[in-house]
């Protein structure tokens with residue numbers, strides 16, 4: 001099938017690569033010339049396991065094209081995906097200007113009937129706006145070409161995007177048009193070989209499904225962080241509590257890990273966007289507001305623990321950070337808890353000595369050169385001469401470190417663990433002051 005994807009960001013590129021891998025002929029369009037030129041040379045703008053070989057192989061095989069030529073993109077695709085960004089407005093609601101600009105572009109160049117698919121995370125009602133925009137431009141062109149707008153939200157996790165996309169839990173298709181639904185089923189047929197995972201519904205429900213999923217997951221995390229804070233004060237261990245509740249299949253083990261707050265480009269933005277959408281219809285999203293508030297507070301828990309340990313004085317101290325990315329297996333620093341910690345440390349007059357397996361370049365890009373930030377080549381080098389170690393991201397490489405070496409390298413044997421990677425009893429035995437999340441110490 002001939003497919004085009006407008007917006008070659010994270011979601012667009014992964015979707016395009018996987019569709020090409022399954023045999024579709026995919027044309028990728030982006031306004032960013034440098035990005036398109038780099039992709040043509042086989043340079044992938046993001047770090048995502050498995051993406052680079054998939055892009056280069058399918059490009060070489062002629063199934064994946066990159067271009068800035070919107071007309072070519074519109075004419076090529078029988079199905080056209082809109083996967084451009086929806087950055088938050090000042091008030092946190094999703095800004096649709098890029099989505100609607102692509103809708104206009106599609107209408108300007110349309111030469112045959114098309115199925116237009118919203119892949120970006122967009123507020124409920126966006127498909128109607130896209131439909132109206134395309135209709136308006138077609139009318140200006142005096143064109144009566146047929147088109148359908150479908151909502152097909154994305155549920156990828158960064159770091160596991162390729163496998164999530166190739167083997168999705170569900171494929172949500174929002175449309176009430178039988179032809180459009182049939183086209184989408186055909187497109188996704190190779191994704192569905194083992195078992196049909198398609199869930200067809202009306203377009204507004206599909207749009208809300210995406211927000212509901214992310215908000216539910218964010219709620220689980222904030223709930224656990226609240227329980228962790230309670231456990232801390234009540235002298236209980238949240239890790240025992242987590243195992244105790246996760247064993248109930250109605251609760252489950254997934255997404256109940258307490259930590260230093262959720263980050264990334266999705267949860268914070270989507271929770272805020274749904275709060276705003278609710279406000280617009282004069283509904284106060286009480287739970288979501290609490291979810292967000294708990295998360296904001298949780299992002300300063302690492303700093304609070306350090307302040308507590310060093311009696312409120314961090315001036316002149318050097319703090320070693322292991323992990324900077326908002327989660328493992330990505331170089332993404334958006335809304336990462338490490339950023340909140342670093343800013344607080346700098347404000348308190350401390351220096352940061354950090355290591356992350358993938359996110360160092362990105363950190364450098366964000367903060368530039370500064371005397372109070374040293375990015376080190378290895379996790380061991382980051383420890384050298386520091387006053388405490390803080391774990392911000394649970395990379396595999398941090399799970400079983402050499403604690404004797406850590407003791408040797410640090411001025412003070414202090415570990416502030418934002419991901420509960422270690423056993424408090426073992427660390428106490430080794431002479432460490434250990435601060436986990438919700439571990440009643």
Ligand code: UGA
Pocket residue numbers: 121154155156157158159214217221254255256257258259260261262263264265266267326327
């Ligand atoms: C999330 C969703 O998991 C995807 O299903 C969704 O498609 C995606 O957003 C999106 O909307 O595009 P992602 O942002 O890549 O994916 O990251 P997650 O793996 O969900 O992690 C989000 C944050 O929650 C991370 O900061 C992570 O550290 C934190 N987290 C996760 C916890 O603190 N505890 C947990 O138990 C799980």
